[in-house]
Amino acid sequence: MTAEAPYQATPRRKLVVKPSTVPDKVFFGIATAAAYSAIVITSAILIFLVLRAWPAFESQGLLNFIFGSGWDTSLDPIVLHIGPMLWGSFLVATIGVIFAVPMAISIAYFIEFIAPKALAKSATILVDLLAAIPSVVIGLWGVSLFSTVAAGWAQELNSVLGWLPLFSNNAGNFLRSPFIAGLVVAVMIVPIIASITREIFSQMDQEIIKASLALGGNRESTFRKVILPTAAGGVVGGVLLGLGRALGETVAIFFVLNLVYDDFNFYQILEPKGGAVASLILAKFGEATPAEIAGLMAAGVVLFVATLIINAIASYIVAKAQPWRN
Amino acid sequence: MEKLIDLSPVERPANAQPWAKIQPRLKGVIALSSVLPAVIALAFLLISGNEFMGVLFTVFLPLQILAGGFAGFYGFGRRGILDGLLLVVTYFFATFVLVLLVSVLWSVIENGGKAISPHFFYQNNVYVDPTAPLEIGGVGHAIIGSFLIVGLATVITVPLGIATAVYITETQGKSRGLIRSLLQAMSGLPSVVAGLFIYALLIASGITQYAGFAGSLALIPLMLPTVSRVAEEALRLVPKELRNGALALGAPAWRAFLQVTLPAASSGIVTAVLLGVARVIGETAPLILTTFSANNTNLNIFEGGMSTLPTYLYNYVTMGFDTSLQRAWGAALVILILVGVLFAAARFATRSTPAPKAKKRK
Numbered sequence: 001m002t003a004e005a006p007y008q009a010t011p012r013r014k015l016v017v018k019p020s021t022v023p024d025k026v027f028f029g030i031a032t033a034a035a036y037s038a039i040v041i042t043s044a045i046l047i048f049l050v051l052r053a054w055p056a057f058e059s060q061g062l063l064n065f066i067f068g069s070g071w072d073t074s075l076d077p078i079v080l081h082i083g084p085m086l087w088g089s090f091l092v093a094t095i096g097v098i099f100a101v102p103m104a105i106s107i108a109y110f111i112e113f114i115a116p117k118a119l120a121k122s123a124t125i126l127v128d129l130l131a132a133i134p135s136v137v138i139g140l141w142g143v144s145l146f147s148t149v150a151a152g153w154a155q156e157l158n159s160v161l162g163w164l165p166l167f168s169n170n171a172g173n174f175l176r177s178p179f180i181a182g183l184v185v186a187v188m189i190v191p192i193i194a195s196i197t198r199e200i201f202s203q204m205d206q207e208i209i210k211a212s213l214a215l216g217g218n219r220e221s222t223f224r225k226v227i228l229p230t231a232a233g234g235v236v237g238g239v240l241l242g243l244g245r246a247l248g249e250t251v252a253i254f255f256v257l258n259l260v261y262d263d264f265n266f267y268q269i270l271e272p273k274g275g276a277v278a279s280l281i282l283a284k285f286g287e288a289t290p291a292e293i294a295g296l297m298a299a300g301v302v303l304f305v306a307t308l309i310i311n312a313i314a315s316y317i318v319a320k321a322q323p324w325r326n
Numbered sequence: 327m328e329k330l331i332d333l334s335p336v337e338r339p340a341n342a343q344p345w346a347k348i349q350p351r352l353k354g355v356i357a358l359s360s361v362l363p364a365v366i367a368l369a370f371l372l373i374s375g376n377e378f379m380g381v382l383f384t385v386f387l388p389l390q391i392l393a394g395g396f397a398g399f400y401g402f403g404r405r406g407i408l409d410g411l412l413l414v415v416t417y418f419f420a421t422f423v424l425v426l427l428v429s430v431l432w433s434v435i436e437n438g439g440k441a442i443s444p445h446f447f448y449q450n451n452v453y454v455d456p457t458a459p460l461e462i463g464g465v466g467h468a469i470i471g472s473f474l475i476v477g478l479a480t481v482i483t484v485p486l487g488i489a490t491a492v493y494i495t496e497t498q499g500k501s502r503g504l505i506r507s508l509l510q511a512m513s514g515l516p517s518v519v520a521g522l523f524i525y526a527l528l529i530a531s532g533i534t535q536y537a538g539f540a541g542s543l544a545l546i547p548l549m550l551p552t553v554s555r556v557a558e559e560a561l562r563l564v565p566k567e568l569r570n571g572a573l574a575l576g577a578p579a580w581r582a583f584l585q586v587t588l589p590a591a592s593s594g595i596v597t598a599v600l601l602g603v604a605r606v607i608g609e610t611a612p613l614i615l616t617t618f619s620a621n622n623t624n625l626n627i628f629e630g631g632m633s634t635l636p637t638y639l640y641n642y643v644t645m646g647f648d649t650s651l652q653r654a655w656g657a658a659l660v661i662l663i664l665v666g667v668l669f670a671a672a673r674f675a676t677r678s679t680p681a682p683k684a685k686k687r688k
Contacts, residue, residue, distance in 0.1 A: 021578055023578055023580050023581075024578050024579045024580055026580070027578075027579060027580035027583065028497055028579070030489055031489045031490070031492040031493040031496065031497055031499075032493055032497070032499060033489075034485075034486050034487075034489030034490045034492075034493060035489070035490045035493035035494065035499065035501070035502075035505045036501075036505075037486055037490070038490060038505055038508050038509055038512065038550065038554075039504075039505070039508060041512070041546070041547050041550070042508060042511075042512060042547075044523070044527070045515075045519065045520070045523045045547065048523055048526045048527050049519070049522060049523060049526055051526070052526040052530060102419055103419045103420075103422065103423040104423075106415065106416045106418075106419035106420045106423070107419065107420045107423055107424070109416055110416050110417070110420040114413070114416060114417075123424070125673070126424075126427070126428075127427075128669070129665075129666065129669050130427045130430070130431070132601075132604045132605070132665050132669060133430065133431075133608070133662070133665065134607070134608020134609070134610070134636060134661055134665070135608070135610070136608055136610040136636050136639055136640060136658075136661075137430075137434060137608065137639075137658045137661060137662060138430060139643075140434075140639065140643055140654055140655065140658050141429075141430045141433055141434065143643065144643075144651055144655075145429075145433050152377060152379070153377075153379050156377050156379065156380045160380075187426055187427065187430065190423055190426075190427070191427065194423075218402070218405050218406070218408070218409050219409045219412055219413070220408035220409045220411070220412045221405075221408070223412060241513075241514060244514035245514065247516065248514065248515070248516025248517065248518065248519070249516075250516070250517065250518045250610070250611040251610045251611055251640060255643065278516055278518045278519075278611070281518050281522065281611075281615075282518060282611055282614065285614070285615060293530065296522065297522060297526060300516075300518065300519045300522040300523075303516050303518075303519055304515070304516065304519045307514050307515065307516055307519075308511055308514075308515075310514070311510065311511040311513070311514035312507065312511050314510075314514070315506075315507050315510035315511060316507070318510075319507070
């Protein structure tokens with residue numbers, strides 16, 4: 001008996017991973033084109049803004065533009081420097097984040113681990129809804145109701161802790177300070193941070209929490225040694241997203257903050273003097289000369305790059321913190 | 327003989343039996359510790375007449391922390407102290423922030439309710455000066471403007487966003503990770519920068535004047551990340567077996583997507599659209615930079631001034647009269663109602679999902 005020749009299957013069609021038929025190619029082509037549109041939009045934003053901003057960067061000098069102070073078009077040559085605004089943006093955003101983080105984590109912990117189910121459900125809906133409130137509405141609330149209340153708090157803070165340079169106030173007027181703007185921003189970003197944190201908490205491995213309790217851990221040690229470390233990456237990412245939102249906030253800060261262009265306010269958070277890049281753009285855009293427009297575009301570029309960096313870090317951290325997502 | 331192993335019993339922690347009934351005495355202590363600080367603080371507030379916030383943070387909070395720690399110590403020994411503190415701090419902050427947020431909602435509803443009347447919804451703003459009483463004038467033109475501008479943005483963004491989500495979930499493209507992180511980064515794009523971009527691209531270069539569609543274009547980069555992220559989430563939830571089954575039955579990929587995956591994810595896609603609209607409906611800064619506000623109703627999105635609800639609100643706040651502020655509150659309430667309706671619709675759409683929701687984690 002001769003050995004049979006090994007059976008060889010002849011493939012009826014080529015087995016390929018790539019789409020082979022025309023409609024499929026079109027389908028995947030559309031999807032790819034749409035996906036690349038995100039790249040196109042982002043780079044177009046950068047390119048066009050830089051192009052329009054170039055005259056300002058050129059006449060002012062990049063470092064001077066970013067770190068110098070003063071914004072005056074009546075001088076010759078005109079001065080367009082955003083140092084105080086940029087510092088003010090970070091100051092307000094930092095105040096906002098400092099207030100927002102403990103509250104957001106508390107409310108997320110409350111919803112996920114303490115509250116009874118029915119209450120937790122409605123609180124979740126409330127937080128998610130509040131995360132969608134437009135900032136202009138919060139700005140209206142801030143300027144017409146909250147400012148006066150918060151000015152009272154600021155006055156009290158000043159009367160008790162006024163000997164600290166941080167809380168000193170020489171203007172005698174407590175309205176329109178970075179402190180108030182920071183609080184308004186905090187109200188805006190608390191729901192954002194809270195809903196991200198809550199989501200991270202809810203997707204945590206329940207087993208390790210139960211294990212911690214079974215090993216004799218109490219609520220507090222479980223929170224401090226198990227829940228927080230496990231969720232830290234996601235929470236930090238959420239905080240950075242909130243920070244990015246706070247940096248880019250325009251209208252609400254414009255309503256409640258006194259913009260001072262030619263003088264840095266480094267840390268006196270109760271003085272009615274501060275800045276924010278986005279609000280600068282809004283404040284100066286209306287009656288801007290072409291040269292000033294270039295300066296505003298440049299301010300936009302700086303703002304965009306700053307938020308882009310923060311968001312890139314945030315998304316990296318969040319992705320690292322949620323390995324199950326990929 | 328020397329004792330090698332210490333067999334004497336370890337001290338049994340007081341909370342070793344979490345399932346045991348809470349003793350009535352402990353219940354009493356807990357109740358007392360949660361009421362007493364509030365009573366003392368209230369009495370102090372009434373007697374000394376200090377500011378509420380000051381008393382809240384300097385009298386009530388320390389007292390409450392002490393009381394919480396004591397209740398924990400009483401019930402569960404030393405290990406209970408920090409538990410009590412954690413609970414007190416959590417409850418305090420959670421209540422504080424909920425009160426703040428509800429105060430935002432309530433103030434809008436209360437003040438906006440005074441400004442709103444039927445004609446506020448359908449009249450426009452012609453012949454209305456900032457100090458005019460609320461009997462005339464309304465936001466009708468701004469509602470129409472908002473719908474037109476956001477509508478055009480939606481028509482452009484939704485296919486783009488869904489196709490992007492398709493690229494991320496359905497294809498084996500090389501740059502999926504890059505696109506995802508880019509969208510993530512775009513979601514933090516400052517809205518004023520989006521407005522500046524369209525201004526630089528279209529208006530400063532003289533391609534067009536201020537017009538509604540420029541505003542729509544400015545909203546696209548703000549809306550795209552939301553739509554594609556939620557749509558991606560929805561497509562990811564469709565069980566792999568469904569699309570593999572379709573492909574195994576010989577359907578080409580586009581057919582498998584359009585006839586199997588997309589219907590299965592339809593409620594999620596609807597949610598994506600609604601959340602995207604909710605994200606941009608209150609955007610103010612980009613519209614201020616790209617559209618020109620108007621008092622009359624304008625149906626032509628390609629020409630002329632066009633007011634939207636947020637820009638109307640912004641204009642009336644900056645005018646600074648009492649009546650103009652009232653109109654602003656009214657507009658804020660209308661925006662809030664729209665956002666609320668969108669949210670309710672989104673929740674409804676998610677709830678009526680026929681397919682069982684797969685667990686997110688593998």
